[in-house]
Amino acid sequence: MEHHGHAHEGHHAGGGSGWRTAALATLHCLTGCAIGEILGLVLGTAFGLHNGATIVLSVLLAFVFGYALTMRGVLRAGLTVGQAVRVALAADTVSIIVMELIDNTVMVAVPGAMDAGLGDLLFWTSLAGSLALAFLVTVPVNRALIGRGKGHAVVHAHH
Template identity: 65%
Template structure:
């Protein structure tokens, strides 16, 4: 129980808020750049695995660029969510709550990351037609992920500061 002084100077008590997917989060004033960078790196890892896997599948099956990009984006979301779900399931959350937590924690971050990194790939001449065995493909992809990391980190810092995004995951770990 947390104690504080009320407006008239008397002591009031209130329970600390615990954020779950069902309860709104309190602001997280200690949101640091390090915390935001770690959250972004966590999302980027899942996204990168999903995107590369999607590109490998699309290329192996001879799909066009649109279909390959679609599966890469879908797998980026899947792996991004899976990384968070693995973490919160280990913290003891039931499956349904883990799914809700992953959606709350990662949707904005993954969306921003996917928009940015795919826009970079689309903007680099020849990158969409580069094959998996070409330097252009891997250099462009690494550059796109780096740009996405730089753009998404401030978004995650802002969200964590509001008690959203990866603050949801931190609250789950802290409450179990």
């Protein structure tokens, strides 16, 4: 059996809707989202982009990196690029949307966080807190999706 390189592989048999599986799937998704989110916020802040443009850039990059991590694994398992795109879209879209809504809402809601510079502790603590909260909110979402054979459960069909 060829694996797709996700941290949650091997945890889908029998207890696919369990909290551990959902947490591992969410952690995988958070990795891609966090890379894109951090890169977008850093670039937006460094280039002095308006807050709205910074958020758009962060969200776009979160989707790119989130999908890319899933595609990397399923491509190694032998899927074509087209199949890998479809699996990534099915596996990650809802999770990424929830994470992005939560973490960007927190960044906007924390006074001064979006306007803080890269050397400002407020920027980094707000970002870390927003990603942690996004993880906590998204775990139950992923648990429900996996329990219905959706979300990251789609990836496991392609081992």
